Amino acid sequence: MKIIILVNNNNIGDNNNASGICYDINSEQATFPVTSINIEDPNALQTACKPDDFTILIGAGNQCLAPLQTIKEALGDQCHTIWSGHQIFDELTSFLPFIDTMALPSHTIEPAFKNKLPSSCSLIETIGIPHNLRAADLEQEFKKWNGRLQIDRPCLLVMLGGDAPEPDGTMKFYKEDEAYRLGIASGKMAQDEGYHLIAANGPRTGKHNPVTGEVRQAAHRPENLHHEEASDPVSEAFLKGLKESGIKETDYIFEDFRFLPKENGGGVRSVYKPALQAVIKSGGKIIMAGESTSMVTECCDMTPSGSVYIVNNSAMNNTHHRHIDTVEKSGAARVLDFTETGEFTIPAQNIDQTNAPYMPATRKIALTVLEKINMGVPEQKLSNRIMARPEQKPDL
Missing domain, CATH: 3.40.50 (Rossmann fold)
Structure with a gap:
């Protein structure tokens, strides 16, 4: 099993988004080889389309959608695609059949969009945006x-x-x-x-x-x-x-x-x-x-x-x-x-139990994907990155 990250030289934020997800997937119990592919490099994209091992394909932002579709069509069931974004836009709908796991901030999601999701696409609602800060x-x-x-x-x-x-x-x-x-x-x-x-x-x-x-x-x-x-x-x-x-x-x-x-x-x-x-x-x-x-x-x-x-x-x-x-x-x-x-x-705080306790977006995505591909990993083993849970202070 391997991980491919789609890299966009024009958007550092999207790259950090995808890299952060990769970092948490590559946990202590699941360390996969990682390759970064420039979406503007046709030779690299062509190589990625050749099946040799089960692939977790990660992309973020609208410019990664077309390359993600190309690789998914070539690899089929030998590829699990993850797409992460910070908002919904019109062209996203046409790519939904090629996304296995989609991550979006919950505050951007409307019920009408959920109704458009095919059964093959799992939606992860996050609080905030994945990042690669460690x-x-x-x-x-x-x-x-x-x-x-x-x-x-x-x-x-x-x-x-x-x-x-x-x-x-x-x-x-x-x-x-x-x-x-x-x-x-x-x-x-x-x-x-x-x-x-x-x-x-x-x-x-x-x-x-x-x-x-x-x-x-x-x-x-x-x-x-x-x-x-x-x-x-x-x-x-x-x-x-x-x-x-x-x-x-x-x-x-x-x-x-x-x-x-x-x-x-x-x-x-x-x-x-x-x-x-x-x-x-x-x-x-x-x-x-x-x-x-x-x-x-x-x-x-x-x-x-x-x-x-x-x-x-x-x-x-x-x-x-x-x-x-x-x-x-x-x-x-x-x-x-x-x-x-x-x-x-400080006004009184109204905790919504559907969103609590708080979990970093990258951790939530990683846990969901690993479970979906039958490689469940205990949360406490998931990452070496200091990502404090609400009830904990991180070890320094």
């Missing part, structure tokens, strides 16, 4: 910061939100006033509960002028500005609120997301992964915006239950709100509100 990745990134992130006390990671589009492309904006309010509330929380606060933004924070819609070219690409200084107005508003909360300068750090100059090798500078590991190591908490489905999923998957707090914001569309609703009802995270005095309050 504990070893976080530890490696943490070490690169050479002790700059303090973990002698619990850390509070505050991730600012960013501008995000509606399904039709209309941009919604994460605004200065809500960032300012977040700064005040998170600063007060850090002081009240004794946290060391790590504040960070992302590439979408303050990206657009909310009045004109124009892209701010200098945001996260400044010249002669230290990385501890904000390069966009939204982050500046957050820092203003943070300082007005009364927090001491020694009790927090701020790191501005940066696109690094091409002449220096390019890439990005981000504290997200090192800070996430600092939270895990110190037993801290995370406060984050709700419009990044991938980041919310990663934080919920990599930390113990009760570690993640989500703040709704004006950049979130209806799909984002539905996702956060399923996350909260699964018990993986809590949603914060603000009091009239500018502090956080």
Whole structure:
């Protein structure tokens, strides 16, 4: 038995989706040889169509559907296909007969779509999106910061939100006033509960002028500005609120997301992964915006239950709100509100037992597939990746 991953050079997110599923299938009790095939390489696709062993074929995203169909038609029952996506689109229906296991976030699925599924296609409803982030990745990134992130006390990671589009492309904006309010509330929380606060933004924070819609070219690409200084107005508003909360300068750090100059090798500078590991190591908490489905999923998957707090914001569309609703009802995270005095309050949580306890998407997919091909694997043996269950804190 072997695994083939369909790789799309134009979409890293889809590749991470498929690789994460593969990682959890290749458990301690079921280690299969893995081959990655570029969907734009006709010779590799032709080779994959030659039957030599039972194949688990994994693809993610719309561009992998046609190659998946080609290989499935060639291998037939000697191939179990897995397709994972983050939304439903019109052309997906025509590929359903060639998908044995389909994974989609539950908040994207309508009853009408379920009625279209052939009996040969098993639908797995996940909370969030599969990813390939591992504990070893976080530890490696943490070490690169050479002790700059303090973990002698619990850390509070505050991730600012960013501008995000509606399904039709209309941009919604994460605004200065809500960032300012977040700064005040998170600063007060850090002081009240004794946290060391790590504040960070992302590439979408303050990206657009909310009045004109124009892209701010200098945001996260400044010249002669230290990385501890904000390069966009939204982050500046957050820092203003943070300082007005009364927090001491020694009790927090701020790191501005940066696109690094091409002449220096390019890439990005981000504290997200090192800070996430600092939270895990110190037993801290995370406060984050709700419009990044991938980041919310990663934080919920990599930390113990009760570690993640989500703040709704004006950049979130209806799909984002539905996702956060399923996350909260699964018990993986809590949603914060603000009091009239500018502090956080935690509303009562309504757990939906159909979604609880929370299980990472890759684990749920792997368990289902291994059972379907008659290679059931005990869940506790499934993966070496640190994927905390709601009642557990991961071993470090």
